[in-house]
Amino acid sequence: MTPPIDFTGRRALVTGGASGIGEVTGKLLADLGARVMLADLNAEALPAACARTGAQGFTVGDVAVEEAAERIVADAVAALGGIDLVFNSAGIGDDLVPLHEQPVERWRRVFDVSLWGTLLISRAAGKLMIDQRSGAIVNVSSIVGLDAFPGRSAYGAAKAGIAHLTKTLACEWGEHGIRVNAIAPAYTKTPMVKDLVDRKVFDPTVIERRTPLGRMAETEEMARAVAFLLSDWASYITGVVLPVDGGWSSYGAAGDVVKIRHK
Numbered sequence: 001m002t003p004p005i006d007f008t009g010r011r012a013l014v015t016g017g018a019s020g021i022g023e024v025t026g027k028l029l030a031d032l033g034a035r036v037m038l039a040d041l042n043a044e045a046l047p048a049a050c051a052r053t054g055a056q057g058f059t060v061g062d063v064a065v066e067e068a069a070e071r072i073v074a075d076a077v078a079a080l081g082g083i084d085l086v087f088n089s090a091g092i093g094d095d096l097v098p099l100h101e102q103p104v105e106r107w108r109r110v111f112d113v114s115l116w117g118t119l120l121i122s123r124a125a126g127k128l129m130i131d132q133r134s135g136a137i138v139n140v141s142s143i144v145g146l147d148a149f150p151g152r153s154a155y156g157a158a159k160a161g162i163a164h165l166t167k168t169l170a171c172e173w174g175e176h177g178i179r180v181n182a183i184a185p186a187y188t189k190t191p192m193v194k195d196l197v198d199r200k201v202f203d204p205t206v207i208e209r210r211t212p213l214g215r216m217a218e219t220e221e222m223a224r225a226v227a228f229l230l231s232d233w234a235s236y237i238t239g240v241v242l243p244v245d246g247g248w249s250s251y252g253a254a255g256d257v258v259k260i261r262h263k
């Protein structure tokens with residue numbers, strides 16, 4: 001019988017830890033026994049998130065900047081004595097603007113925070129994990145990285161890049177005892193999505209209709225998938241991009257055009 005997930009003695013770095021999926025996952029990892037370091041660009045939000053999650057500490061920095069990403073990892077090592085688990089959750093949303101109307105700098109920022117940030121944190125933490133010959137990393141792709149969403153070229157390209165980076169790192173680092181996986185969430189009720197709904201970037205009822213399970217995801221449903229992939233329960237799983245999407249990516253019918261006829 002496999003014992004329940006227990007992260008006692010594990011040291012976890014969570015980026016984007018001041019809000020949403022990062023914060024809730026940080027709390028779940030701490031609840032399951034891990035010592036957790038939260039990293040985020042939002043210095044104001046971090047102390048309260050740290051208190052809510054039970055994290056050991058926090059560090060402020062921009063994951064998309066190489067020196068800052070390396071310092072974030074160094075801060076986590078200084079606070080925790082090492083890093084066994086990384087959850088790369090830092091990311092920013094986009095504006096549903098077609099490429100030709102989008103300022104290049106905005107495109108680049110959305111892309112850089114997600115893809116470049118994930119790459120830089122993974123690179124810095126991966127070097128340590130290679131030396132200790134163990135570790136687990138979970139990245140955040142998206143349903144937007146699996147198929148095309150018009151107006152979301154930066155976000156989609158970044159999330160598709162994260163899916164590919166996840167597979168490549170899994171193959172490069174498997175021999176060092178390091179597992180690298182990703183979740184691909186659908187719409188999840190976090191501050192990022194609330195902001196998009198408030199700005200009327202999308203209508204939640206359309207999302208609910210398009211989703212086989214008929215609702216958006218709770219943030220805890222992402223956290224549980226991440227905890228599983230980071231845990232020893234997933235000891236033979238690496239290089240996987242796991243849709244956590246209520247069936248979104250399996251759905252191929254033509255929206256409301258096709259109706260099932262119940263007898």
Ligand SMILES: NC(=O)c1ccc[n+]([C@@H]2O[C@H](COP(=O)([O-])OP(=O)(O)OC[C@H]3O[C@@H](n4cnc5c(N)ncnc54)[C@H](O)[C@@H]3O)[C@@H](O)[C@H]2O)c1
Binds near residue numbers: 039
């Ligand atoms: N919410 C969704 O529906 C959804 C769906 C698919 C994927 N995602 C992805 O999940 C991850 C978390 O999103 P969320 O919904 O929890 O958003 P969120 O806005 O609640 O949290 C994101 C956190 O990342 C931080 N952050 C932003 N830029 C940063 C940077 N350069 N350096 C460090 N920290 C930075 C923010 O300050 C914030 O605290 C993101 O990668 C997002 O793209 C979210």
